[in-house]
Amino acid sequence: MSPGAIADVGAVSTQIRRILRELGVEPEVVRRVGIICFEGETNIAIFTKGGRITLMVWDDRVELFFADNGPGIEDLELVRRPGYSTAPDWARELGFGAGMGIPNMEKNADTFVLRSRPGKGTAIRATVWRKGNERQGSSAGPGA
Numbered sequence: 001m002s003p004g005a006i007a008d009v010g011a012v013s014t015q016i017r018r019i020l021r022e023l024g025v026e027p028e029v030v031r032r033v034g035i036i037c038f039e040g041e042t043n044i045a046i047f048t049k050g051g052r053i054t055l056m057v058w059d060d061r062v063e064l065f066f067a068d069n070g071p072g073i074e075d076l077e078l079v080r081r082p083g084y085s086t087a088p089d090w091a092r093e094l095g096f097g098a099g100m101g102i103p104n105m106e107k108n109a110d111t112f113v114l115r116s117r118p119g120k121g122t123a124i125r126a127t128v129w130r131k132g133n134e135r136q137g138s139s140a141g142p143g144a
């Protein structure tokens with residue numbers, strides 16, 4: 001809804017990736033959580049007036065919660081379909097609007113729960129399991 005908020009897109013996922021690296025979370029988990037966070041924060045910036053992103057780190061998993069008071073989503077099946085987008089022109093001009101954000105979140109999450117009330121807002125919970133990701137990943141930076 002607000003082209004102004006788009007300038008900050010990426011700030012949350014950058015910060016979250018840094019926190020996870022500092023906590024010693026597996027690089028592959030950091031990579032996947034970073035992608036999920038980026039898509040979620042982008043959608044909050046484009047489609048709502050604001051929201052809250054919560055990161056929880058456990059021994060066996062990382063969880064991300066997204067909550068906003070935006071317009072909500074009428075058809076939860078439709079928005080999960082690759083290519084579906086209602087992005088406004090200003091967002092498309094910036095390269096958003098491929099309709100790949102939610103599919104990309106689902107692909108990178110081990111569990112993905114999308115809830116919404118039209119007119120009220122949207123909430124997403126995404127979990128990435130840490131076990132089995134210990135030795136994967138090629139995106140390890142220095143000290144990661």
Ligand SMILES: Nc1ncnc2c1ncn2[C@@H]1O[C@H](COP(=O)(O)OP(=O)(O)OP(=O)(O)O)[C@@H](O)[C@H]1O
Binds near residue numbers: 046071087095100
């Ligand atoms: N937080 C939200 N509140 C309301 N509607 C949303 C929200 N997030 C997504 N949507 C709706 O779901 C559609 C699909 O979202 P998705 O992220 O997959 O694609 P996009 O944002 O349109 O394009 P892309 O992410 O590829 O740049 C959006 O176009 C919008 O209609």
Ligand SMILES: [Mg+2]
Binds near residue numbers: 039043100101102
């Ligand atoms: Mg999107």
